[in-house]
Amino acid sequence: MTKQLTRERIIQAALILFKDKGYTATSTREIAKKAGVNHLTLFRHFENKRNLFRESVVHHVxxxxxxxxxxxxxxxxxxxxxxxxxxxxxxxxxxxxxxxxxxxxxxxxxxxxxxxxxxxxxxxxxxxxxxxxxxxxxxxxxxxxxxxxxxxxxxxxxxxxxxxxxxxxxxxxxxxxxxxxxxxxxxxxxxxxxxxxx
Missing domain, CATH: 1.10.357.10 (Tetracycline Repressor, domain 2)
Structure with missing residues (x-):
């Protein structure tokens, strides 16, 4: 899987979970699991939940x-x-x-x-x-x-x-x-x- 594809899968998983559960209740581990990637992979791409929210929700709008x-x-x-x-x-x-x-x-x-x-x-x-x-x-x-x-x-x-x-x-x-x-x-x-x- 390419880096860009991995990134997109994480963003899509995050967007779904943030919408379903909200920001506070959604963990980065849940997002990684839904995206089918290692938790460490998520952090390599986004560093933290804040950046992931910005990429998935703020930039989505x-x-x-x-x-x-x-x-x-x-x-x-x-x-x-x-x-x-x-x-x-x-x-x-x-x-x-x-x-x-x-x-x-x-x-x-x-x-x-x-x-x-x-x-x-x-x-x-x-x-x-x-x-x-x-x-x-x-x-x-x-x-x-x-x-x-x-x-x-x-x-x-x-x-x-x-x-x-x-x-x-x-x-x-x-x-x-x-x-x-x-x-x-x-x-x-x-x-x-x-x-x-x-």
Whole structure:
């Protein structure tokens, strides 16, 4: 088995166990056993449980493929790009919604896990804030607190991810996922272009 394949097997085993049992209750020995590797092999690849959680869960939600795939399609048209980012983020994470639920309670009680989980919004916010700063530098949007705006943008998307599986959601939510994205983008476009209309 190649090193890369071994690494992938460990990551997949960790992702399953972390989702099923949570961070604290999952041991590295269990992960090694599920992956079919020696416990020492796991530590050679990841050094500790913290690094393994970062690789399996945090990067699973905000993978480099997600960022790279978006960057090459950005056009600097705010509406078009925010729509692209929202659609890509929802497509990437809509079926991974258990990640958003499993760790909420546990993270509130475990400072180490809380710190790890907060890497997810940080990576997302940094990505979008950098893009918005670039547009502002090119005089295409108004000034603003781009970190806060980015946080608010992804917070709305995360709300959709968390609640869309509830049966009552479809009875109370008036519209499709595309309608939701359009309304979100409208809100942020109005804010970011408010001084550019004159």
């Amino acid at each position: 905000t993978s480099s493929h997600f960022f790279d795939g978006i960057k090459e399609k950005l056009t600097e048209d705010l509406r078009e790009d925010l729509t692209l980012i929202a659609k890509a983020y929802l497509e990437e994470n809509i079926d991974k919604n258990s990640v958003f639920w499993v760790y909420l309670t546990e993270a509130a009680q475990d400072p180490e896990l809380s710190e790890l989980i907060m890497e997810i919004p940080k990576r997302l916010n940094d990505f979008l804030a950098t893009y918005l700063s670039k547009l502002h530098g090119h005089k295409k949007i108004s000034s603003g607190n781009f970190q806060m705006i980015s946080h608010m943008f992804f917070s709305l998307l995360n709300q959709y991810i968390m609640f869309h599986r509830f049966p009552a959601f479809h009875h109370t939510f008036p519209g499709s996922i595309d309608d939701f994205i359009d309304e979100c983008v409208d809100l942020f476009q109005m804010k970011l272009e408010k001084d550019m209309l004159f």
